[in-house]
Amino acid sequence: MPRHSHDDLLRALGRSELAPVYYLHGTEDILKEELARAIVDGALQPHERDFNFDQRSAQQLDAEELHSLVNTLPMLAERRVVVIRDIEAWKKKASQRAVLTKYLENPSLDTVLVLVESAPSEEKRRDWEPDAEIVARSYAVNLEPLEPARVARWVAFHAKRLGVTFAEGAAEHLAASAGYELGALRSELEKFASLAGDAPVTREQVGDLVGVRHGETLEDWVDAVLGDELPKALALTTPVLEQSGCRG
Structure with a gap:
């Protein structure tokens, strides 16, 4: 099958x-x-999940358990969903890999299998x-860091x-x-949620909470360096180095 994108x-x-x-x-x-959560949401209604949704780590599955997971029939639902994470572990486990290979040759129409490989x-x-x-033999999706403009939309x-x-x-x-890192942004959003009021959060309030003022991000420093703006780059060096993750 062809590879697909996040949006696909x-x-x-x-x-x-x-x-x-x-x-x-x-x-x-x-x-x-x-995306794994979106697949589950698209495949199962909330009331169907108790008996038709399994989520496991490949590191903790032996061949027999894997065979049972992917071949069990749904109960009182059209389908079941199995999410298996850390599948890179199977590269060194021949028995589990053999079960997976056989299943991929003729996957069940009653099961949606989601294989997640760690970065x-x-x-x-x-x-x-x-x-x-x-x-x-699957609907494969390559997931790389989003472009900055898309990260801002992800945040919103x-x-x-x-x-x-x-x-x-x-x-x-x-x-x-946050350097456009989704993990860090998710943590920051949870902080804002705990402090949320009725008014929209301003850029200045963001700067106060995360400790990075507007115009003093690592990206601003890089832009100054690449733009040959030496005085600006020098002025930004200290505040940028003081930011979390940038200390030398």
């Missing part, structure tokens, strides 16, 4: 189109979590490739779900302050 999968789910097997891989684990470590990313065998979307609204420029500043 969301559009397919919006059309209620489900694949028998999904393979979520790449370096952005937060997006994998969100490779920094030292392995250059040579890392998705599992070609699974890609060929998740903030709304938490009851937080941002004034103009505030979501963008929060995204830049």
